[in-house]
Amino acid sequence: MGKYITALSESKTLIVKIGSALLVDAETGQLRQAWLSGIATDIADIRARGTDVIIVSSGAIALGRTRLNLRGRQLSLSEKQACAAVGQAVLTRAYEDALAQHGFATAQALLTLPDTEDRTRWINASRTLRALLKLGAVPVINENDTVATDEIRYGDNDRLAARTAQMVGADMLVLLSDIDGLYTADPRRHARAQHMPVIAQITPGILAMGGDPNSKAAMGSGGMATKLLAAQIAVKAGCHMIITSGEVERPLSALQSGARASWFVAHADPASARKQWISGQxxxxxxxxxxxxxxxxxxxxxxxxxxxxxxxxxxxxxxxxxxxxxxxxxxxxxxxxxxxxxxxxxxxxxxxxxxxxxxxxxxxxxxxxxxxxxx
The missing domain is CATH 2.30.130.10 (PUA domain)
Structure with a gap:
């Protein structure tokens, strides 16, 4: 595992995906300020060694629910979009405040599925993100739930994070989750489920461990099925991907210190993978x-x-x-x-x-x- 920790510490561009459950307290609907402060400190440490960082963060709808007093019931599409509009302002301000403590400017970037699938939009978004990194900012990306409908949205930020990694040529993607990696079966229901520390090839058998990707239950908003689909995207783009628990207050530091994780191995660097894609596909x-x-x-x-x-x-x-x-x-x-x-x-x-x-x-x-x- 040591060589993978070295790869993490030597990465040039790191994408960190943060889910709503880590950022927002499920009982109160409020931002977990101490946790956010910890992740901001981790990011400051990573930036200090010369690594660019992009955050892909959920949480806008959850925070908007609280602000609009809509917790505890199912929302219509228009209500979700309204919550996203309100919550995104709260989310952006929270990251700005946390990272400003370390001297970093943040930049909000809201994307939809067409932004990462349409070539013209893709190249425009790529240019913007690369410019922000060059200027020293920390982009905070979320799906644009205010305007996205079911037909033009990801519905999860795992794959959006992988597309972002592909877009900027990142060499490392970390998905912070409520589970510390991939298991042969759901460890909450199967006592003999085995943790998989390194996944060198994403085979059909590996994909099957995430469940049916077309199942609403499997897809959810960041289930294991979406994480494995994200891994496929990332490794093809030459980007290593890690699934690890984000429930500790300094999850990136814990990962650097050897916390349990699943590492999906990319067999080419981002530049080589990109050029293979251009020439052959x-x-x-x-x-x-x-x-x-x-x-x-x-x-x-x-x-x-x-x-x-x-x-x-x-x-x-x-x-x-x-x-x-x-x-x-x-x-x-x-x-x-x-x-x-x-x-x-x-x-x-x-x-x-x-x-x-x-x-x-x-x-x-x-x-x-x-x-x-x-x-």
Whole structure:
């Protein structure tokens, strides 16, 4: 287990998912202030070693219920959305107050299922989150329950956390839970259930341990089925995932000290996994033809800039995969930073001239090197 603890301590970007049951007292409906203070201290310690941190947190609806005196009964969809609207303000303020004690600014980011599935929305959200991390903020992400309906929502933050990890290229995801990992059976009902400390491959047998993912009872709002689906997403993106108990006051410190957990192993780093995904799974929507100088730059590990592009073909949106062509040969594939119409307007221009041509800039590169694979 030691090498996995080392991987945790050496992670570059950590996603921490926090559920409502950990953050909000079930009996009173009030925020667990001491627990939140402890997790904030843990995050400050992690940030001090140079690791970026993103929080994916539930709790808005639970806090809104209390504020609107709607506890103790089933809510309609519109009432849930109203609770989310009220509770999200409380939740954001709570994280701001807790992390401000350590000198960190927080940033609220509300996402829905289409934000992580639609390529254009995905790339916009990714840019925003990466910018926040670069500026030293701690993003706090929640599903946008105020506007999301059953048809366009995750319904759990486990998978949203995994999509966030994929979006920012995180190398570690920690799901804080009411259970300390994956067991061969439900340990509350089966005395012989065995804890699984390391899961090297997510097989059909492993997935079956979480129950039926299509069952309302299994899915719930963060049951084991959703955690295993999150693990599938994370490890494919090159991100290790951990399930551990969050019920102690300093759960991340406890994990670092060897607390019981289940570790889902990623077999590639995020950059390699991302490039495998780009090269092997995404259909190309267009072509960018480049000159000799741009070809040399790409082979040297640099981004593709507009100045080196001589021709654009196809219909593509920002975030779509496109093929890079040099001397009539496909030499690379990557994710476009601009759509086809925008690309046509900035062909051959220096990066500093993009704003003048478009009236805005989405970045200096037509394809950033992190989103480009040489063929």
């Amino acid at each position: 995404l259909r190309s929507h267009g072509q960018l033809h480049i000159d000799d100088g741009a070809a040399h730059a790409l082979r040297s590990g640099k981004s593709l800039l507009p100045a080196g592009v001589t021709k654009s073909a196809g219909s593509f949106s920002a975030g779509d995969a496109v093929t890079v062509v040099h001397n009539a040969k496909a030499i690379a594939k990557g994710l476009a930073g601009y759509d086809a119409a925008e690309t046509q307007q900035i062909l051959g221009l220096k990066s500093g001239d993009i704003t003048g041509a478009l009236g805005y800039s989405l970045g200096a590169a037509l394809i950033h090197r992190d989103n480009l694979v040489l063929l």
